[in-house]
Amino acid sequence: MENSxxxxxxxxxxxxxxxxxxxxxxxxxxxxxCPLYFFEECGGRYEMLESGVKDCTNCMIPHTYEGYDHILGKLKERFARMREAKTP
Structure with missing residues (x-):
């Protein structure tokens, strides 16, 4: 498979x-x-339970071909914000 x-x-x-x-x-x-589980806004279909647990049962983003690009994009955004926050 290409891009396996x-x-x-x-x-x-x-x-x-x-x-x-x-x-x-x-x-x-x-x-x-999912590496985005602890992100407040991951872009997925989740439900926050009263217990504070994020229920991702209805989210298929990590399990699709396109999920790779979505997840890497969100991680890159987060890392860029972290770098900006460190810059004096």
Missing amino acids: FRFFNNHACKYFPCHKTSRPEQFNCLFCY
């Missing part, structure tokens, strides 16, 4: 797929745990 570093599918995982999908062959396992 952007996509990984693990049919052998006992949790596969961890979200409901009608296309398991297109389910991306690369970001098994």
